[in-house]
Amino acid sequence: MTPEQDELRATVRKLLEREATPWPALVDIGVPALAIPEEHGGLGAGLTELRIVAEELGRVLSDVPFLGSAVATQAVLATGDEQLLPRLAEGAVAALAWTGEDGRWDAAACRGDLSTVDGRAHYVLDGDTASILLVAAGDGLYEVDPSDAVREHVPSLDETRRFATVTFDHTPARRLGPLDLGPLRDFACLLLAAEQTGAAARALELTVEYTKQRHQFGRPIGSFQALKHRMADLHVLVETARSAAYADLPAVAKVHCSEVLSEVAAEMIQLHGGIAITWEHPAHRYFKRAHSASLLFGPPHHHLPHIRPS
Template identity: 70%
Template sequence: MTFTPEQDELRAGVRKLLGREADPWPALCGQIGVAALAVPERFGGLGAEITDVQVVAEELGRALTDTPFLGSAVLAVHTLLACGDEDACARLLPRLAEGTVGAVAWTGDEGSWPSTGLACRGTESTVDGSAHYVLYGDTAQILLVLAETGKGPTLYEVDTREDGVRRVAVPAMDESRALATITFDHAPARPLGPVDPAPIRDLACAVLAAEQAGAAARALELTVEYTGQRHQFGRPIGSFQALKHRMADLHVLVETARSAAYAAPESPRLAAVAKVHCSEALSTVAAEMIQLHGGIAATWEHPAHRYFKRAHGAAQLFGAPHRHLPRVRPIG
């Protein structure tokens, strides 16, 4: 993989900021402009490439940062762009570019993030149904709903203050990623236009894959560092041949995950490959991290358990790996 000097600077800037800010979202938006990356320039954004977005996601994954980047700056922005409503884009995208949090309500309780058979149903002026696993849905100020209609999947804008909207934060194993269930009961809604959810899901998978690759890389770095410090039989455990082989295998896994992530935007099949491989890579590295750290990995003071939780939570987001396997290896 080859990155431009600008992308290297973006990576360095994000990493430095994450190292000094306890609440990084305002600074990420105000100083670096991460919320504006995917927004076209005509709507007040930076009009950056998807690779730039993935670079930011990779750094956020390394630090397990709790921000609405994936749900707002990626999912909400691209869903709005896909609806084709120029007035809605002109009204909402500048707000998203400034850091206002947006959310997209989409999937049902099975968590498959389907391209058809969506969780909600829409009419000319209302939306009904319950959407699950909505990223930062409990605090989002801009709420978009993908709903089924007689004309296919349609994007709606819903005012979060309406009586027909009930938002409930969902306790999650991964405390660094906020999820919510949102129930719509004849909620007044404004239809924005037809949207094909499949390309949006694939793009989200590509960005999520970069985040997973970043988390896997950092988990491996911490594990290598620890095995160089922990001693048994009078020597660092990292010097044992068996552990060297395990570390080498994990290094290959991390590097192939990065390659898969950055190739993912090229086609739907590669997006599915990245979703499957990066989910399995992070899960494997996180499990080895727990194993090699021993008892300390289970304490609140050490981050190992957080990488393990992120691995399992991220694997289910936008559809579990097994749901994407048929797209990797078509049957028949």
């Protein structure tokens, strides 16, 4: 990491520790503007900076609308349309509708022509609250006035992730341009993998701290060799997840980081004992995030065919 990237990480972490509702403060430091070119009010940063922010948000399981809006912003950038970029740089939250009821990643859920879209999209990140609503339909990306669509909040296992079902019925739309979902899916998976890595790292930190505090037979349970070995194995998993998340191998990152977070979260439950299944302890939140994130943008087995042996 460069000194500037290290400073970005430190700034975001301090902000998340300080702010109860961090999105306005993240907007103030330019997080929504990171990937947008400077001529449109952005900062002209790259994917690495976005992954740093995603990792820090994952550590605290933040419920800010970063992931969905970042993917929607990338979709706009991919079309070459410039009209929405200044609003996005200023912090307007965007949602991208693209997934059918079966959860598969394609544009078949909706249909579009030059001026309207039809269909129903599921699992739309922040779809019921976003001020900019985008639709992947056929081979194009469309903008729809949110007030013209039917948006329904859908509760999920992970209460820190907001989903919606969005219905379009001959809804007026503006076509931004052609959109290839393949590269966009890769981008989304890399951001999600960074978020999963942050969550896994923090879950392990909390577990190590607890094993130093809990005593059994007159000594901290973390001093027992068997537990040392288990936590050492988890440390290796977290470090390999971070390597995968920051490498440009989307399928590898999605599969490996999903598996790592699920394993670390499960071990967090086990090593905390009875306290881990109480509502007050954060362990259940990491466990729920692990299972929810594993399915987001396609479960790991959907991505396995895209992994090519070296």
